[in-house]
Amino acid sequence: MVSMNDNIDAILSQHRDAKRDSLIPILQEVQESCGFLSREAVLKVAKHLGLPAGKVYGVATFYNQFRFQPQGKFHIQVCRGTACHVKGSAAVLESIKRTLNVEAGQTTRDGLFSLEVVACIGACGLAPVMCVNGEFHAQLSSDSAKDIINNYKKQEVKS
Amino acid sequence: MTMNLNIEVNGKTIQAKSGETVLTALRRAAIQVPTLCYMEDLLPTGACRMCVVEVEGQRNLIPSCAYPVADGMKIKTHSPRVIRARKTVVELLLANHPDDCLYCVRNRNCELQKLAESLGVRERRYTGEKSEHKIDSSSPSIVRDPAKCILCGRCVRVCEEVQGVSAIDFTKRGSKTVVGPAFNEGLNVSSCINCGQCVMVCPTGALREQSYLKEVINALKDPNKYVVVQHAPAVSVTLAEEFGLKPGTDVCGTMTAALRSLGFKRVFDTSFTADLTIMEEASELVHRIKNGGKLPMFTSCSPGWVKFVEEFYPDMLEHVSSCKSPQQMMGAIIKSYFAQKEGIEPGKIFSVSIMPCTAKKFECQRPEMLDNGIPDVDAVLTTRELARILRMRGIELGALAPEGADTPFGERSTAGKLFGATGGVMEAALRTAHFMITGQEMDSMKIQALRGLGGTKISHVKVGPLELGVAVVSGLLNARKLLDDIRAGRKDIHFIEVMTCPGGCIAGGGQPLGTNLDAVRSRMQALYKIDREEPVRTSHTNKWIERLYKEFLGEPLGHKSHELLHTHYAKREAVI
Known part of the structure; x- marks a missing residue:
């Protein structure tokens, strides 16, 4: 089974030299693939872009489109x-x-x-x-x- | 640049420089314009609209903090229209603000309260939904109360742009916006280094220190406790300001008397263990140089900095000196040497320290700082908390006759006292390292290049046959830059002093609120004056330090020292 972390890693590997301006597209792709933004996902994206986790969380919570809990049935x-x-x-x-x-x-x-x-x-x-x-x-x-x-x-x- | 522009303010002409903001020009001319989000030396955000002024020819009011001056500009800073706008801003901020001023730690020292008062807010014109945020008291150093936050963003900026930590940021949006750590978790699991610079810039009671006054008061009234106190080098040159005295007044003697009248059995001077730190740290430096140890070596007195390395640069931890900080060294020798000497059970001693610092509260609770489950230091109070308890007990500093500190940890050199300002540890360490390497004192004790409030000071100092590259940084964003250089291979620096707070402990997160850079400068001058005027200027010539080694410790870096005065640090997991 492909784990959620593998999905995130796969997405990040497609944004190898990405800078902070790619933050939102990356978050969107992660949510698309995982259904929501897990704590792990936010930390991984932050590390990948060299941004503080608090900043990524701040941006993600600013927009209604991002969710932080898995979707229900x-x-x-x-x-x-x-x-x-x-x-x-x-x-x-x-x-x-x-x-x-x-x-x-x-x-x-x-x-x-x-x-x-x-x-x-x-x-x-x-x-x-x-x-x-x-x-x-x-x-x-x-x-x-x-x-x-x-x-x-x-x-x-x-x- | 010269003053090349003339602008008219409230009917009078004042001069300005092209390129500067209206606010800068107004402040120079001593025209008071209130601000909330503005921070000196950082780029303006123009978020709060408190600094708006009327400019002739402009349809809207303009934020003076973010607007450049232009020749011939005509400005009104206090027209009825301007006042009305400012008052409305404050009224809107108050709409969802808790009404508990009387119970707030910032009562009478709150920028929002002052603005409401000066703008004549006397009724509640707007009522908003009150926020129901829980208080975050998870951190041993800092309490976060988002209900009192007015979202000015100063804490976010100081954390990111001065300290390079970014433990907190704006989260959510609109009326639901909260300043807080990632995932809305506690500060204790965030990357917060406990420096308290956010507390220093917070205009309200939304960020404050975790207070241990209750614990100290309870210990003082407990007949089974032997309560002792130590005070840090930077406290005696700052406390005066809490009592309306001129910045830079040294109240060491009267403060000692005041501490005794609070009921502390012994009053010790942390500058004494600053001398002890120098003996150990200079020996460690010399040892590293002679034996090919890891260089450059970083100082380890500043607990915010230590946590910063553990979190962000764990690969560089070997570069950090293994010395405990002066506070922890004092704690350790109080509960060993002093306890033995006086025949007191270490568990019965309650050891308090008065610090200019909030991170010291975290430091004393670190598991590395326990000896058989007994902490070296039991409670840390900030300069502000000391002032609070003195006021509570009706103790007037001015009414007391100065007294000396207690033996055996009361006598200090001026080198130890210099720890209070950025560059001080370096100067003190070089004086002693010079003696250790060459057997002679330095020709000139004062190293001008390492003095002053500069954030990064680099110099090369001749120590006998060696030329040492030394650096002094304060404000962790400056430290970050230097660390990155070293990681990238910079090799010309051997010894680096890092202070977490810009300017050092004299501008620490536990110092009086609402002061400015001029006050910090005066505190620094007070320390330099002590160094200029007193005879014992090196740690190794402090007679009581010599005696401590002779009677108890043996030699620097010896077995006893290792056990009591040194520690080790490890990579720390935090949300970074």
Whole structure:
């Protein structure tokens, strides 16, 4: 099996003489390959570029696109774009957070769900909208979002 | 460059140099413009907007720290518009700031509080969500309280641009921004070297020293403890400032009296063990030169520097002297020689040291500094903490008659005292190394090239038949550059003194807050004056050092010395 560290090493070997301006592309590639940025990954990237780990961590946490926990089996993307906002996506997000007991960027302890807040996902006609593993759920309310999540849970228990 | 420009400020003409910033010109003309993120000698960031001024012809207010002067510029520094802007900035900073000034260690010594006061903030116009950050007290030296942080970035910059450590940085974004170590972990597992320069530049109580006052107060009232104290060379020339006296006033005698009235049984002078350090370190240098040991040799008195090498340059550890620092040497001989002499059980002695330094708090807890589980030094207080306990006990320095330190560790040479300033250890060591190699004293004790506040001082000194290349660096970014040169093969330097803090201990992380470079200069001059005026100027002519070797230690680098006064350092894992 190819370990996560091997993946990181492979990515870094393609950026042999990279300087600090390659930091973000490298982090993106690592996340693409590993699903998230582990502590190990941040340390390795920092060492490779000759940057302090704190600086790399600072840059990575600045951007919403980077996550620091592995994705859950169901990855939920809640849209907080303008149209969804107008249609009440703040309440939807709140309801999901409460149902799962996680903050945006986190993964539930059982590893089932991870929550991500995204800007516009281009489905404004369906607002407010969320996307679970590529499946879109339209015109949500606090209650319907909760029901949808519970359905995924049930589906998991059955299988 | 000459003053070639005229600018008009508040209706008066002042002179300026082309290329400088508006703020620099204003400060020279003694026009007070408040700043928060500005740091002398570093590039401006223009982040805080406290220094804004009105410039005729400009639509917006401009940040004076980051704006170049131009001939004929017309500036208003305190117009109603400017004041309103500054006041709004402070009000916004206060919106999510904790309201616990009365309980804050920086009460009455806080830049944010002072600005709010001077700008007349009397009501809460904005209320923000308070941050719920936990206090990080994982480090033995520094406490981090992000709730009080106003994100000025001075700590981040000093850590990166002065010390070359970068243990902390901005993390997250917007209103969620926090200054902290990587992975939001404790400072104790970060690369932090505990130097406390971040504390020195923090405008609020977000960064402060880990205080051990409670432990010291408890020991002082415990009848089963024999509480002794030592004070570092740089403390006596600085403490005065905490009590409103002129910078550079030496209060060694009255401070000794004050320490006695606090209840310390014996008051020892760390400058004595600075002399002892010199005996050991100069011997080590001579030994390395004669026997082809690893050169250049680095000094090891500054615990921030030692941790820095362990983390960032573990391959160079063999170059670091094996001598413990003067604080630890004092601790070690108090609990051995002194305890034996006085018939006190070492475990009953509570050994306190007063240091200009936060890293010393870390140093005394290092496992290498324990002897059979008993620490050489039990608690370290900074100059600031000493001032705090003196105020608490109503002890007025000015009201006391000067007293001398206690034997057998109270008499020092002026060489030992020089440890307080950058270059001092080097001067002291060269005086004794010269005697050890040639059997004669140096013609001139003072080595001008090694004096002053320069960050890197390099010189070549004739010691009998040898010409020694010596370097003195302070501020670890300077040390980093020199280490890289040596790694790359530089060979003309044999002995290097490194002080973690720029300027040495007189500008250490435990010194009074809110002082400036002029004060540091005065402290340095005070040390030089002591060296000029007193008769015993070399460590090897200190009679009490001779006696200590005769009665107890034997000889420098001997068996006893090895056991008590030397140690070894190893590669350290940290998040770097």
